[in-house]
Amino acid sequence: MNSGLLRSESEFSAGGGALPHYHETVLLHESVTAMQAGAGKVLVDGTLGGGGHTHMMLDKGATVFGVDRDPEAHAYAGQRLSAYGERFQPLVGNFADAHSLLAHKGIEQVDGVLVDLGVSSRQFDCDARGFSFRKEGPLDMRMGPSSPITAAHIVNTWDEVELARIFWEYGDERASRKIARYIVEQRQNVPYETTTQLAAGIEKLIPRGPKKIHPATKVFQALRIEVNDELGSLRRLLDSAKDILAPGGRLCVISFHSLEDRMVKRFLRHTSMPEIDRPEWPEPRPNPDYTFRQITRKPIKATQEEVARNPRSRSAVLRVGERI
Template sequence: MFEQVMEGLRVVEDGTYLDGTFGRGGHARGVLQRLGAGGRLLLMDKDPEAIAVAEREFRGDARVAIRRGSFADMGGWDAVAKGLDGVLLDLGVSSPQLDVAARGFSFGKDGPLDMRMDPDGGESAAQWLAGADEREIADVLWTFGDERMSRRIARAIVARRATAPLTRTGELAELIASVVPRGRHDIHPATRSFQAIRIHVNRELADLEQGLAAAHDALRPGGRLAVISFHSLEDRIVKRFITAHAKAPPGNRRLPEATGFEPTLRAVGDAGKARADELAANPRARSAVLRVAEKRGFGIGDSGFGKAEKSPQIPNPQFPIPGVAEPRP
């Protein structure tokens, strides 16, 4: 969704922008091309391989600063504390992470059962599955994967590890497939479970909530927040966050009337979907949803307190079943 993101961020030449999910730098390059000599681009990513790419490509550019870490912690970066004119968060697992079997994200490629975006921090998927009790595993599969067979899968995992630990993605995928009836022929039975375990291991939803709050605080008046989500759990958090800061909560006749609400964001357009030409070139974008919001105030680009801007919407099918098969491009 390159063009939509550039339109949403509305880059100004001397602005300061943060790409909190550098990946392999597609959006970052677009922002940098639009910045002048006085502009600033801050790059973050948990993944050391992504940071290595950023260092190789942008180390010599005085406008660029690079920091390894989660966007949830952007508030602790002095460069961010000076204020931002735009923040981009491109959520989920990236294509390079998914396509490399050694990272352990894919049930379609056998590799170590890791799934960590930051391989130097926290528990791997194998370590968590080795120690979590049956109820915790079932709760994670249900909450983060909407897996209806969560209890059955959790029982199978606990029974299996009693004889041998699960250490490979292929082993886990095969185990899940053995206890879950195959539904749609194009959806692997392990899709939802792999998504749920990945989200849990990486604290993705907790980081998203913390990162949205940090971005809100760092944005200058008129600054833009652009977030690309790849499944409904993420998109729901982003939508609710923007709404909570853009609209007064609905009244309740049983409670005292709330007073003093001051909107600090405004939604820019409706949820955006990948355009037909992008879908033809990149099918993985079919589940992407872009939401953009603007920080209110008296500054660059402030548009007052009117209705959200409207942008042309491209018809798009319903969300496909989410999972690791739908990374961010």
């Protein structure tokens, strides 16, 4: 073990110069414990980011493949984790493609896969990435350059029906149709180019309520999810998890909103049932998808201490399954 190497993002330095703070890792100890990181284990951090989870898993002696589609994340984590040598293996791509990415490295199965879903604080706080309506920036919202579309493309070219659909399905926006209609009308005069341009228009259309939540919040969430195919990526990962994980391997998923968590919950519940039954069947039948056992019947949440230190951890939930 290299216990002396473990430091937080804000403490890390390399080559005599400190790297800037990247991201406050969420549910760090809980998730690494659930992954059973240790010497001889081969693990995947599907959302490498600033390398917080990977750092602790490496520190416990594991070999870790760090997957991320963001070049900035790889540049930062590559410096931060250089002391671990070949035990840290960076992989550029989407965690949904982890199975094929590992196959190219000659790895058939691993002992654990961890994903920390959603946008990182680093990405969210960067004006040029276009994730936040609070800062002037391009309507981009891509987590990596491989994403084929931007938020600007969606709001400027999609029809009213499709805009309303994603605002409702991915943002739970009650005024989805009203906002979609407004966007289509306004873009005929001036195309949408910046985050504040879109946010200001929505705020003009729908004034803030008593809770003072910005009226563009849910629209921006929906656009981000669509741009990065976040739910599709999660589904692809879950579908391939049984092939990626060796028996006894752990699947750990940290999610931040109900759409993601519901998908993971249903997946683990279904794949952990030895038998399934339907009203039209005379008796239960073996479940062909029975490949996991649930480690967490209820989701693990951040402690009060973590929430006080990092308010963004408030909505984080961790679910864990084990390959049988």
